Amino acid sequence: MARVLAIDLGSSSGRAVRGEYQDGSLTYQEIYRFENVPVQKGRYLCWDFDLLLGEVKHAIEMAGDIDSIGIDTWGADFGILDKKGKLLMPPVHYRDRRTEGMTGKAQEKFSAKELFQMCGNQTYATNSLYQILALKETEPELWNQTAKILHMPDLINYFLCGNAVCERTIACTTQMLEPVSRSWNQRVLEAYQIPETLFAPLTDSGTVIGEYTGKGTKPVKVIAVAGHDTQSAGAAMTEDPDSTAFLNIGTWSLLGVERKQPILTDLGFELGISNEQGPYRDIQCIMNIVGTWLLQECRREWTAEGRMASYNELERQAALCDPFQCFIAPNSPDFAFPGHMPEKIQAFCRKTGQRAPESAGEVVRCIYESLALKYRRELEKLEQGMAEEEEKRPHAQKSAGRIEKLQILGGGAQSEMLCQMTADICRKQVIAGPVEATALGNLVIQLKALGEIADEETARETIRRAETMTTFIPNDEIEVRKAIENAYQRFKEIDN
Missing domain, CATH: 3.30.420.40 (ATPase, nucleotide binding domain)
Structure with missing residues (x-):
């Protein structure tokens, strides 16, 4: 042992x-x-x-x-x-x-x-x-x-x-x-x-x-x-990396794909793609997005004011609010520093001609919907950058096709609300888990170094056996799709 x-x-x-x-x-x-x-x-x-x-x-x-x-x-x-x-x-x-x-x-x-x-x-x-x-x-x-x-x-x-x-x-x-x-x-x-x-x-x-x-x-x-930690989390992916993007949601959200070569094109730069060394000598092409930092900061403010509530209770309140009322640009410099986050979110909404969220539930819903919409936008950019880079490579070096699934890793995998929103808005099947992705990736890398695990695929199989994942299927009802597409167009207008 x-x-x-x-x-x-x-x-x-x-x-x-x-x-x-x-x-x-x-x-x-x-x-x-x-x-x-x-x-x-x-x-x-x-x-x-x-x-x-x-x-x-x-x-x-x-x-x-x-x-x-x-x-x-x-x-x-x-x-x-x-x-x-x-x-x-x-x-x-x-x-x-x-x-x-x-x-x-x-x-x-x-x-x-x-x-x-x-x-x-x-x-x-x-x-x-x-x-x-x-x-x-x-x-x-x-x-x-x-x-x-x-x-x-x-x-x-x-x-x-x-x-x-x-x-x-x-x-x-x-x-x-x-x-x-x-x-x-x-x-x-x-x-x-x-x-x-x-x-x-x-x-x-x-x-x-x-x-x-x-x-x-x-x-x-x-x-x-x-x-x-992003790369340790990437080592805990259980899905096929050729057709699955990973989304590691913690204080930051890191959305990425595992590839053999970096994306260094002019378009890759303009789209905001970063190339990082992966855990197994691969390259991870990543989009950096703010994550639960926004919610953590809001909850800290509410707790200081004596309005303490668990994350589950805040999500319950958010579920009771009307969808797609207002959005923020999660990566805006307005939210870069700690302090007064609920007020900053309200001010951003007013500044962009939207109704400001008032209750804690409305603020949480605004955060979650904005994150899910941002995930879709950055995923589309990632796919665009991959396609353009592929076109410039010899046919024999081309890698497998488009992103079919999204695996949510880390603490964000615990939120059924955020996972379902992401599946619906991104129109991708979402595999949620493992929650302890970073620690699990860390563990299997150690086991490989000790000679207990032979290779990357054995590491993935080890985690598959150790974990139970949850699958979220996109809601394809016509009215739901219309509401999402309308919201997405509005979101892109304020997400500059």
């Missing part, structure tokens, strides 16, 4: 999931959960790294007899170390405002399209490139002391086993990694005067990088899994 521990760190909480694998069967359970609350350190919004590392070590102790551990986290954020391996400052939160204006300064050297064609990523102020440029500008003394830059999962691994690596799925969130060669883009590094020596050696996911020895525990192998 192999016993493995997945630590899945999200931007609001972390959890430890212990898995046991024997005779082709995987069982797992969550053994610990803890909050991940950003803290203000001087002028920066930061992650409480000492607390996070302590929680990880505590989880390892709670896990008992295990063979290995793997860490996955959100992308882009990093810690900086001096020559002695000391953390110079807490890792800065991607929502900190220090990157404001940095994308514009970066584009004085390369346009957003040029960066896309070199590195495969769309330009987001949260990308590591702009955080590094902000660090150089705002903290030149710290920058001069920086000997190593380690992204969050690599940073935790370093403090567990003492070995520094840069795992490729997390490295691709920097906007400095070439998608085909899977190495650093020298033109980008030289243009922005970022020495390659600041990064640890690039490593594939599923690599044993060292051992952790804690109090009362035997040595535990530390495995660099797919450090970017």
